[in-house]
Amino acid sequence: MVTDTGGIDDKSFNASAWAGLQAAKTQASNVDPKYVASSAEADYEPNLRTFVTQKCNFTLAVGGLMIDATKKIASENASAQFGIVDGVVAGQSNVYPMQFATDEAAFLAGYLAAGYSKSKKVATFGGMKLPTVAIFMDGFVDGVAYYNKQKNANVQVLGWDKAKQAGSFTDDFASPAKGKALANTLVAQGADVILPVAGGTGLGAAEVAQGSGGKVSIVWVDQDGCKSAAQYCDVFLTTVVKNITDAVEKAVVAGATGQPLAATPGYLGTLENNGVSLAPYNNFDSKIDATLKTEVDTLKADIVSGKVKVESTNAPK
Structure with missing residues (x-):
């Protein structure tokens, strides 16, 4: 997971996503979560690329500010699976979007x-x-x-x-x-x-x-x-x-158990669900x-x- 600039302990957005990864670890034995924190927007691309280099199966970008960086890295690594919270990366079938009403x-x-x-x-x-x-x-x-x-x-x-x-x-x-x-x-x-x-x-x-x-x-x-x-x-x-935590947990568990993560329609959190x-x-x-x-x-x-x-x-x- 690559955090937005708020950091892992923001008591809010990034912390919710990290909790989802931690929860996924308890549901699937082959989940080994890691994160890197972004101090500035310039960190997004190198941080995402770090996990591609490590051959991670699933790399999560946290935040709509990361759309452009995620698009660039995902397009360069079409066989890798990505996810993004609060964004859609147009034209990239290997990026699973999680959005919320x-x-x-x-x-x-x-x-x-x-x-x-x-x-x-x-x-x-x-x-x-x-x-x-x-x-x-x-x-x-x-x-x-x-x-x-x-x-x-x-x-x-x-x-x-x-x-x-x-x-x-x-x-x-x-x-x-x-x-x-x-x-x-x-x-x-x-x-x-x-x-x-x-x-x-x-x-x-x-x-x-x-x-x-x-x-x-x-x-x-x-x-x-x-x-x-x-x-x-x-x-x-x-x-x-x-409920970023649940959305991330379900996506990671699905990926870890071999289920496809479709870019369309992705996930939309509502009052109903x-x-x-x-x-x-x-x-x-x-x-x-x-x-x-x-x-x-x-x-x-x-x-x-x-x-x-x-x-x-x-x-x-």
Whole structure:
């Protein structure tokens, strides 16, 4: 596995993928997982090539930023099997894509945040302006808008304008300091629930929430925050789970047992197949109104059935 620049211990994206490889090891005796961390985008190609040179059977690229590098290395090594999280490498039959409709789960989080907020201002920010980041923000904004429509309310979202596709970004997935600075700005503007879509950078927002005396809470992403970043569990309202771990585990086990990994259609995680979800409310379970919990459950069923449409220009194609 080649990590994105957030590193193996980002408590989020890369960590989820690595957990999938570790899980695959317990399911297939011939799985021997290794990883190399990328410090910068310039590392992607040499890191991918390292595993080809080692004749690895399956090389996983973690993140849409690696599409170009993966395409180059995969095209040069047509007999090798690759996989990529959050991307599709067009024209390469030897690259298995794993994508996620995170807007569906983020829609639920937006509705929950709107219903839970006392200040009636919630916020989101991203690590970098990428489709795989903005899709969370799109779903979150639409979930808040749906709450406002259903309740004739006026909860505001700071940090993201879906129509303009413009908002707040730290341009970093591994800087808690930048996340803390941006979160402080959003809190100063009145936000009391924040969704950071920024890997390790988002831990800075969790730190701000911990210092707020219970006034600010965080919606984490990718892995259930109470498991991946347990020291901040007391501020995690919930997590928009992107089940990278299961997707990677299944792909690796399939490959290890001789099953073909088809580039088309690949894998798409949705609410329906549990590829995306909301994590348990953990420490907030008793703090969230029972009616709001029921409404979120109903909304999930309505999204799965198609009664409620979730749409994002950043959704996997």
